[in-house]
Amino acid sequence: MSTRAFGARVQRNIDPQLLRGEGSFVDDIPLAGALHVAFVRSPFARARINAIDISAAAAHPGVAAVYTCDTIGELDREMPLLIPHPSMKDARTQRPLARGDAYYVGQTVAMVVAVDRYTAEDAAALVDVDYDPLDVEIELEKAILDEAPLVHETHPNNVAAHFVQVSGHPDKAIAGAEHVTRVKVRVDRSTAAPMECRAVAATFDRVTGELTVWDGTQAPISVRGGLASILKLDEDKVRVIAPHVGGGFGQKVLLFYPDELLVPYAAMQLGRPVKYIEDRRENFVGSSQERTQIHTIELYAKKTGEVVALRDSFLHDTGAFIPYGIAIAQVASTSIAGPYRIPNIWVEFTAVYTPTVPITPYRGCGRPQACFAIERAMDQLADELGLDRFEIRRRNLIADAEFPVLRDGLLFADGLAVSLDSGQYGKALEMLAERLDVDNFAAEQEKARREGKHLGLGMAFYVEGTGLGPYEGGHIKIHPITGKVYVNTGLTSQGQGHDTVFAQIVADQLGVKVEDVILVEGDTKAFDWGVATFASRAAVVSGNAIHKSALIVRQKTLTAAANMLEADIGDIELRDGAAWVKGTDRAVPLAAIATATNPLRYAFNEAAKAATQFAPASRHDGPALAEGQHPGLEATDYYSPACATWAYGVHGAILEVDPELCSVKVKRYVCIHDCGNMINPMIVEGQVMGGIAQGIGGAMYERIEFDSDGNLVNANFVDFLVPYATEVPQVEILHLETPSPLNPLGVKGVGEAGCIPVGAVIASGVEDALRPFGAGRFHQVPLTPSMIHAALAAA
Amino acid sequence: MNRGTIRPRLPATSIDPKAAVALTVNGEKVSAEVSVRMLLSDFLRHELGLTGTHVGCEHGVCGACTVMIDGVSARSCLTFAVQASGAEVRTIESVAAEDGGLHPLQEAFRDCHALQCGYCTPGMIMNILSNLESDRPMDLSEEGIRDMLSGNLCRCTGYQNIVAAVRQAADAMAAR
Structure with missing residues (x-):
């Protein structure tokens, strides 16, 4: 590669697939015999729930199950407080399905699982919930007044947290000021409104004991961690995949939404794949918002x-x-x-x-x-x-x-x-x-x-x-068969073009084309160290981790190529998918280097012959891999800002x-x-x-x-x-x-x-x-x- | 569910009344028995496996589900499958060449970085394509293109690059 990929207006690797309609969003994943979820949601902003009668819904033809807080086992609990902080006392989080009280219009109260979404919605309408509505105060400035109705009895004046931060010596500086400007401003509530609403699908393989969850999340590794701990499964038996995701904008970084726990749970209970595809109204009343x-x-x-x-x-x-x-x-x-x-x-x-x-x-x-x-x-x-x-x-x-x-x-x-x-x-x-x-x-x-x-x-x-922070990682491997470069990181994309920008970083170091760098992210089976996509951090944190890994792979490649080409390492350059002795036409493709650095017993293809035990290039004293040496051209490194x-x-x-x-x-x-x-x-x-x-x-x-x-x-x-x-x-x-x-x-x-x-x-x-x-x-x-x-x- | 437990008996189908539909999708004749209330978007996606048509709002506002019915762009989320019986439906899967080669409009989207998450893209493409392929003259001014796009929401791009892609595609197709 003579031109630098970093800094160039490179077209995106992912585009042809998306443009042909060949994306793989959660609801595109084919799951034979999948059951579909609809939720019963609170119609009141604040209410006591006296009773829930599911009998008509459960008897409705086509319904597989109806769940309430009484029938979801270990999931009937307040969901995790993701970021504890001393300014909050007894921070309140939601239960997957309401128990006793409902706290906002749209809160999930019961879950219906049926043969299709149409039937599930019919049955959801048959769930009879007996509510006693309570007084509410919606306006922020009135909600903190003494007479305002409380959202949570535990929190006087509805105060969830109070925090003061100070830098420098404001009191002293204020005393010496000559002018003061005072402004009161307000920003109102909005919502991310990603074009793809949230979606979760799960399947449980009871033969292998593996739970696979497709989740349009920005944080698949954390979702896996939570699922494994709440459902008491071995981490290795839970695979969370964030496939193509149609925009996130922060809304999809929250975990857990009720469905993210309930859908895998139902899949395990029922022995069939289960899907929840949020509709637009549900995205408004059920998925997080911000700004006020x-x-x-x-x-x-x-x-x-x-x-x-x-x-x-x-x-x-x-x-x-x-x-x-x-x-x-x-x-x-x-x-x-x-x-x-x-x-x-x-x-x-x-x-x-x-x-x-x-x-x-x-x-x-x-x-x-x-x-x-x-x-x-x-x-x-x-x-x-x-x-x-x-x-x-x-x-x-x-x-x-x-x-x-x-x-x-x-x-x-x-x-x-x-x-x-x-x-x-x-x-x-x-x-x-x-x-x-x-x-x-x-x-x-x-x-x-x-x-x-x-x-x-x-x-x-x-x-x-x-x-x-805290960190992200990058794993890079040059594939010995194709010479293509595989890259993994722990966070995931919702349209930002990670597959291209990370490829650009790697392409420069390894002398390959951007389209020959294949990024696999958002799959806990591919790479499961890392945090999530949020706070404009992917390019900085994963980008630098991948860069550091690329430098290691580059060094390994240069070293191996120098041996193979019998040249000084300083005379080797990487370009066009090969290692070259500078100024000559002597070169060896990356695939061959990746193969040669992987001692083989079986010659499964032409290139592999060179790496088998009796091939001249493999002849050396001692073990095929020296102590501390790893096979192939591969590295993992991390960046922590x-x-x-x-x-x-x-x-x-x-x-x-x-x-x-x-x-x-x-x-x-x-x-x-x-x-x-x-x-x-x-x-x-x-x-x-x-x-x-x-x-x-x-x-x-x-x-x-x-x-x-x-x-x-x-x-x-x-x-x-x-x-x-x-x-x-x-x-x-x-x-x-x-x-x-x-x-x-x-x-x-x-x-x-x-x-x-x-x-x-x-x-x-x-x-x-x-x-x-x-x-x-x-x-x-x-x-x-x-x-x-x-x-x-x-x- | 543990290995030893007997699988629960679960229902296999709904009791929805069914109707026969026969239509042409991307040039291929298809016929099926479908629930009378099945949306065309669900039919295309889940009965035929053409998942390129996306569903963004299910109330006819965002345009993600746009397909062509008898050559005219239409919302597949506001159309029942039975309504499309006898019609000729085109979806995003029909736009690229058999070998996967991109259509000039798809090329233009890629050149201009007119997509990010790609969720609204198939609906955008089908809407724009129905305009590019129609006999009606197109207003390719900035305002005219934006007006053409005003039935499709995109939350990622800010539209500017989509406007540029429409212009590039119109030029490329006019030159052919």
């Missing part, structure tokens, strides 16, 4: 605009349960100072139970909320001090020479230090200003206003802690607001983005654009709506507005590449970046456009036409 936070943020500044301290206090809605701990609130609180120097920080949050769908990370995981708070506050500070929005940021952005910036006292969601590792924040801001021609915008805006058009410029900066690596960027947009229709049209959207060295810019841009589209949804359209009784009233794609192509603007992306000093590849994560600042950009732009009307400030997203109307009416 209300921040009250104060910036303490000098008259020059230099912010010397920040105080932020926020409420975080955790829904009815808190299985993922405080991760989202912790990410929000540790990201609150954004890209700014601000040396003194006091940040506090209260996580609050509400009788609603539980909250776990959705792409962004607290970062969009923190960004919305700090960026809206920065805009206001600029206004109050008579400074331009770009200028206030220039005066506060961390300078290139100041890195690394340790926010001493703050711990990130992986329990490690918050230390911003590298960046060119100032340059990014200037690139945005130039691209949007900010200097001339005021004149353009004025001209448009004279023509009756209301343009606004919105902008927001963001940082993103990515590549969290010392702390997160911080990507960043700045977005800007030109909007047009129609004060009559109260509509917002995004005329231009510019993204300056830096995720360190890019493995594949095409894939990076895809991640960024997809993130921005979700950000546009969160900024203007997507809001999960509960009525005062806790019914989710827009649990479908008609009423919950995921943007179509007609709502998402064309995006202009400019890259910066500031390598991370923390890892060998110099990479940072990119998965969540795009969605983080969009809400703040839109609010900033709408505010700018409507300034002449005296419409005031926009401190809530999604920013809807009704809000614009209300703001204009109040002006």
Whole structure:
């Protein structure tokens, strides 16, 4: 290979298969005689369950079994608290099937297994549950009041967790400040809405005792660990496979959803394969959501605009349960100072139970909320001090020479230090200003206003802690028959293109084509060391682990090739799937090297003859493998980051607001983005654009709506507005590449970046456009036409 | 279930009334007895094994299940299998060449990185293809293409690359 694969716009290995309709998503896996699951779900946000009568359902033709909490054996327990933290007391998690109480509309109460989904749904409607509905309070700010009904009797004021983090000496700095800006902002609840809903299928082979589970999860190894321990099976007898997964965006990293335990259980009980394919309504009422936070943020500044301290206090809605701990609130609180120097920080949050769908990370995981708070506050500070929005940021952005910036006292969601590792924040801001021609915008805006058009410029900066620990691994083996390179890692893909970017990393080291590197991930039988896909970590953590393994395999290959070619190791180069003596036509293919390094007894093919015991190349003294030597060209290594690596960027947009229709049209959207060295810019841009589209949804359209009784009233794609192509603007992306000093590849994560600042950009732009009307400030997203109307009416 | 336990007797079928359907799928004649309420998407996927057609919402909004019925794009999640009796149905499996070679539209999707998870992709392709193959003139402006895509949700790509892929495919097909 003469050109480097790392950094190139390489087409994706996986695409032809997906484009031909030959993907293998969970419901595509053929399972002969599979039974299908439908759930009975609570119609009340909070209720006592007096009795469940399953007799009519169980007698319904085609029904194999109906389960309630009384008939699921060891599964009748509160599911695991995934991330314990001292700020939570007696953290509450859900039971697979409700026992005694229901805590949100959609909670699973009984499970029907039948010959097909149609029949299962019929029977589910026949399950008779006797409920006593209880009072509820859905609104976050009211839920913490003394008179609010409790979600859990165990938790006064519905407080699930309370935590304060401090960096520097905020009290002292606040005392010396010359100006304070105070802003209260709110980000509402949304949902990941992956195009493929969640899905679980299981089959139990009672002859071998093996349980195989196909699960559209982001964390198959952890699912296996949980299943083995809860079902009391040997780990080796449980195989969890995350096949092709149609988007995850965090929703699929939670374990366990009730079905992930109940479906394997039913498969074991009934001796037939069992499938649960979540439908869209169930994805709305049964799978995790995120975002609602209300921040009250104060910036303490000098008259020059230099912010010397920040105080932020926020409420975080955790829904009815808190299985993922405080991760989202912790990410929000540790990201609150954004890209700014601000040396003194006091940040506090209260996580609050509400009788609603539980909250776990959705792409962004607290970062969009923190960004919305700090960026809206920065805009206001600029206004109050008579400074331009770009200028206030220039005066506060961390300078290139100041890195690394340790926010001493703050711990990130992986329990490690918050230390911003590298960046060119100032340059990014200037690139945005130039691209949007900010200097001339005021004149353009004025001209448009004279023509009756209301343009606004919105902008927001963001940082993103990515590549969290604890670790991932990479296993690489050069296949002796084909010479193809097989790569495994423990996490799994939901469309990010791992199979291509990891192949690019390996291709450079081993001199093979990207398409000859075959990635197998998300299968516990292929590789079962590792954690999961979350927090924009795959490229950083698995990528570097695979890189380290590739270096070992490269060295083994060079050593073996030097022997075979009787050349000095320094004269060997790897390219075109072979090892060459530089400057000559003497070469040996990787397959032959892989074969020759694997001492053989049987000559099963032509190449194998060279490795059999009487072949000249195999003749040596002592054992065929020297002590400590391993057969073939293979290695496994791991990467464990010392702390997160911080990507960043700045977005800007030109909007047009129609004060009559109260509509917002995004005329231009510019993204300056830096995720360190890019493995594949095409894939990076895809991640960024997809993130921005979700950000546009969160900024203007997507809001999960509960009525005062806790019914989710827009649990479908008609009423919950995921943007179509007609709502998402064309995006202009400019890259910066500031390598991370923390890892060998110099990479940072990119998965969540795009969605983080969009809400703040839109609010900033709408505010700018409507300034002449005296419409005031926009401190809530999604920013809807009704809000614009209300703001204009109040002006 | 332990090895020693006797397998429970489980039902094999539902008691749904059945009806005969006979239709052409990807050029091949198929006939079957199906439940009268079976969706066309379930029929294609689970009776015929054509799992390339995906199901995203089951209420006709996301477009993932789009197939062509008698040359026109249609939601297979809102169509009963019995309604398709007598019709000619085309699915994503018919688009590439027999040897797996990609159609220009599929090539364009790959070139432009117009797919990520690939779940919405078959429905997108079938919708776009029905437009590219129709006799009606196509509006290939930015707005026109986005309007054409406005019945298909994608949660991964942000659509920009899909718009580019449509443009590339239209050019490639016009040149043929």
